[in-house]
Amino acid sequence: MFDQNGLSLDQAPPISVVFGLFLMGAIFGVISGISILYFGHDIFDISSTGAIITVHLLALGFAMSFMLGALFQMLPVVAGVVLESPIPKSNLVKVALALGVVSLIIGFVTNVGLLFLFATIFLGSSLLYVAYTMGSRLLKLSNHSASSRGMIYAIFSLSLLVLLALYMTTAYAQMHSGIYFATIKQMHYSFALFGWVALLIMSISFQTVEMFYVTPAYPKLLGRYAPATVFALLVAASLSLLVNNKLESYIMILVYLLFAIYGTITLIRLSQRKRPLADATVWFWRIGMVSLIISMILLIVHAFISNDTLLEGAIVLFVSFVTSVIFSMFYKIVPFLTWFHLNAQGYFTAPMMHEVIHPTIAKRHMWLHIVMVVSFAFAILIPQMVYLAAVLMMASFLWTTYHIIHAQKLYKYTQENSEKFEMNIG
Amino acid sequence: MNKILIDAREMEHPVPLERGIAAISTLGKDDYIYMLNRKNPIPLIKLAKERGLNTLSYEDDQNTWHILISIQDENRLKELFDV
Numbered sequence: 001m002f003d004q005n006g007l008s009l010d011q012a013p014p015i016s017v018v019f020g021l022f023l024m025g026a027i028f029g030v031i032s033g034i035s036i037l038y039f040g041h042d043i044f045d046i047s048s049t050g051a052i053i054t055v056h057l058l059a060l061g062f063a064m065s066f067m068l069g070a071l072f073q074m075l076p077v078v079a080g081v082v083l084e085s086p087i088p089k090s091n092l093v094k095v096a097l098a099l100g101v102v103s104l105i106i107g108f109v110t111n112v113g114l115l116f117l118f119a120t121i122f123l124g125s126s127l128l129y130v131a132y133t134m135g136s137r138l139l140k141l142s143n144h145s146a147s148s149r150g151m152i153y154a155i156f157s158l159s160l161l162v163l164l165a166l167y168m169t170t171a172y173a174q175m176h177s178g179i180y181f182a183t184i185k186q187m188h189y190s191f192a193l194f195g196w197v198a199l200l201i202m203s204i205s206f207q208t209v210e211m212f213y214v215t216p217a218y219p220k221l222l223g224r225y226a227p228a229t230v231f232a233l234l235v236a237a238s239l240s241l242l243v244n245n246k247l248e249s250y251i252m253i254l255v256y257l258l259f260a261i262y263g264t265i266t267l268i269r270l271s272q273r274k275r276p277l278a279d280a281t282v283w284f285w286r287i288g289m290v291s292l293i294i295s296m297i298l299l300i301v302h303a304f305i306s307n308d309t310l311l312e313g314a315i316v317l318f319v320s321f322v323t324s325v326i327f328s329m330f331y332k333i334v335p336f337l338t339w340f341h342l343n344a345q346g347y348f349t350a351p352m353m354h355e356v357i358h359p360t361i362a363k364r365h366m367w368l369h370i371v372m373v374v375s376f377a378f379a380i381l382i383p384q385m386v387y388l389a390a391v392l393m394m395a396s397f398l399w400t401t402y403h404i405i406h407a408q409k410l411y412k413y414t415q416e417n418s419e420k421f422e423m424n425i426g
Numbered sequence: 427m428n429k430i431l432i433d434a435r436e437m438e439h440p441v442p443l444e445r446g447i448a449a450i451s452t453l454g455k456d457d458y459i460y461m462l463n464r465k466n467p468i469p470l471i472k473l474a475k476e477r478g479l480n481t482l483s484y485e486d487d488q489n490t491w492h493i494l495i496s497i498q499d500e501n502r503l504k505e506l507f508d509v
Contacts, residue, residue, distance in 0.1 A: 012469075211439045211465070274436045336440055343447050344473060353444070 013072045013083070015341050015411060017090040018333065021069030023404045024094055028061025028101065029397030036390035041383040044312045053108050058319065059192060060123070061101045062397070066326045067200060068093060068130060071151075073333055078207045079148035081137045089133065096126030107172065116172035124166050131159045146223025150203025153231040157195025164188040186248075187238040193318065194255050195234045198292075199227055201325050202262055212332060213282060215269040222265060230258055249303045256303075260296040263289040263321075280362035281328040287370065288324030291317040312380045320373040327369060330400065331362040338407045346420035356407050368396050427498070427506065428454070432461040435490060446470040450477065450495065458496035458506060466491045482507075 035057055036043055039050025072090060075081040083089060100122030107115035135155040138148055164184050171178025206223045209215055217223075237251040266289045270282060278286075295317035302310040335356035342350030375389035430449050434442030442463055449459045450473065461467070471481045474495045482494045482503040494503045 214436055214438050214464075275438060340440070340443070340469070344469075353440070 012076060012337065012340060012344075013086040013090075015337050015408070017086045018069045018073045018337055019404055019408055020090060020094055021065045021072070022330065022334070023401065024098060025062045025065030025069065026397050026401040026404060028057055028065060030394050030401065032057040032062060033390050033392075033394030033397060036393060037387060041379070041386050043386070044308075044380060046311070046315070049108055053105055056101065056104055056108070059197070060097070060104070063197060063322055063326065064097065064127075065094075066330070067197070068097075070204070070326075070329055070333065071134060071200075073337065074204055074208070075134060075137075075151075078145065078204060079138060079141060079151060081134070081141070081148075083133065083137070089130075093126045093130050096122045100124075100126060104169070107169075111172075113173040116169045117175075120166055120169040120173060123169070124162060127162045128159060131155050131162070135159070146206040146218065146220075146227075147203050147208075149224075150199060150206060150227035153227040154196055154200035154203055156231065157191045157199060157234070161188055161191040161196055164191065183241050186241055190234050190237060190252070190255075194259070195231060197322055198259055199230055201288075201322070202230075202259075203227055204329075205266060205325075208329075208332075209266060209269055209285070213270060214274045215272050218265060218269065222262065226258060226262060230255055233258075253300055253303050256296040256299045260293050260300075263292040263296070267293075279359050280366040281331050283363075283366050284324045284328030284331070284369070287366075287373070288321045288328065291320035291324060291373070295321060309380060313377065316373070316376045316380065319376075324369065324373075327365065327400070331357060331365075334404065334407050338411050342411065342414050342418075345415070347414050347418045349418045350414050351410055356410060357403050361403065365396065365399055368392060368399065372396055427496075428457045429506075430457055430459045432459060434461055434463045434467075442467055443470050446495075447473060450474055450479065453479070453496070455497050458494055458498060458503070460506070460508070461491075461493040461495070463491045463493060464489070467493060471495075 032054055035050070035054045039048070039054065042048045042050035043054045045051055068090075072083065072086055075083065100119050103115045103118035103122060106112075107119055135152065138152045138155065141148055144152075164187050167184045168178070168181060168188065170176060171181055206218050210217050233251055233255050237248045237255070240247040240251060267286065270278075270285060270289075273282070295314045298310050298314035298317065302314060335353035338356045339350055339353045372389055372392035375385050375392055379385035379389050430453070432442065432445050432449060434445065437445070442461065446459065446461060446467060447470065450470075453459065461470075466483045466485070471483065471493070474481050479495050479497055480500055480503060482500055484492045484507060486492065492507060494506055496503060496506075
């Protein structure tokens with residue numbers, strides 16, 4: 001049969017959409033490093049203001065920006081979903097998200113109710129809008145892949161975590177008493193970390209790991225049922241919080257187990273690559289998956305033996321999992337988009353992908369990243385190490401910031417100084 | 427007709443696209459690109475069509491895609507399939 005089923009990368013979004021969100025994420029990453037430098041070892045006390053501020057700078061400022069940028073890029077690739085008018089949509093999300101994060105962080109510092117009201121409006125409107133825009137298009141697909149199906153559950157989780165967050169920000173804004181605050185906070189963290197972040201990474205990997213690294217496909221059972229199972233378990237765990245905290249922790253153990261299995265399968269798949277050499281992006285995936293597996297094991301042990309150090313280790317490694325995978329995707333997406341858009345516009349003298357960001361640049365960043373993760377792990381036991389870790393985090397995100405700006409400049413330079421391609425036929 | 431074979435079945439994304447675009451940029455009127463791939467490379471096909479080339483894609487029973495790109499018309503391309 002002659003048809004066009006397959007990869008649908010031709011409708012890649014304008015470069016400014018993805019680069020704008022990535023740049024914002026990288027800048028918030030630098031600010032996260034500054035926050036850690038300021039609060040020091042307090043960030044390991046999860047109920048402290050320093051920890052709450054740093055977690056939100058990382059989760060909302062850094063990870064959310066990168067993940068939304070990646071979604072704008074990946075939705076056409078993995079699901080064939082094209083978002084109309086991506087530039088105004090992404091600008092709206094970018095501005096509202098930035099204002100929301102800044103309001104929230106200053107709100108945490110000053111405890112001024114009005115700032116939480118601003119955060120409620122900006123974060124609620126931007127994130128629910130993006131969840132609706134992307135989710136409604138995904139739901140309309142007639143044929144689902146493991147990736148597109150999983151992304152629907154991740155976006156459902158995003159909507160839920162935002163609604164739960166709005167309960168808390170409106171309580172901070174003194175619009176109600178916040179009687180269920182502690183329970184809602186627990187649900188919010190579960191849906192944010194596992195329903196949104198981890199599930200989105202899992203869903204995207206079902207297609208990208210095989211496509212980027214020529215590995216065997218993930219087991220059909222995992223692709224078909226894991227995202228729905230994680231989502232159902234998170235809903236069950238949240239509901240059980242209303243009646244029995246112990247039951248919630250047992251249900252969450254199943255979630256941890258599922259992600260540990262997923263991480264193990266991903267490591268096995270990466271070891272089955274056809275190409276013997278591994279570039280930095282493969283190693284970022286491996287670091288991410290090892291971090292995920294150990295983090296999940298620590299959380300399982302923590303469910304039986306309540307110990308702060310175990311929990312702190314699990315959090316550090318979960319952050320390592322997320323940042324590692326994001327950096328891997330970053331080094332795939334930025335050179336590709338720059339090269340692809342220039343070629344699509346007819347600039348056949350456009351820089352090749354390795355000229356946009358050379359693989360050795362990614363490899364150096366990988367080493368910086370490894371030292372940063374190890375420093376954070378040691379900082380749990382040696383408080384002074386946290387300052388080194390913070391500086392390394394700032395360096396890591398400044399590095400990222402520089403390479404986004406560099407790619408953008410190269411893109412503009414090629415557009416302004418290169419001739420367009422003429423066909424050699426006729 | 428000169429065949430430019432690109433066996434992309436074991437190439438990591440986006441190398442097939444990179445090789446395909448490089449081949450299109452030097453394609454003569456008596457040349458045709460014959461790509462073997464795990465997926466149908468729609469971005470490459472779109473780029474080829476935008477440059478006035480004809481393309482044809484076919485998935486065989488081994489799930490390998492055969493993609494032909496040339497200035498020649500579709501009927502001529504069908505004659506050139508190796509399946």
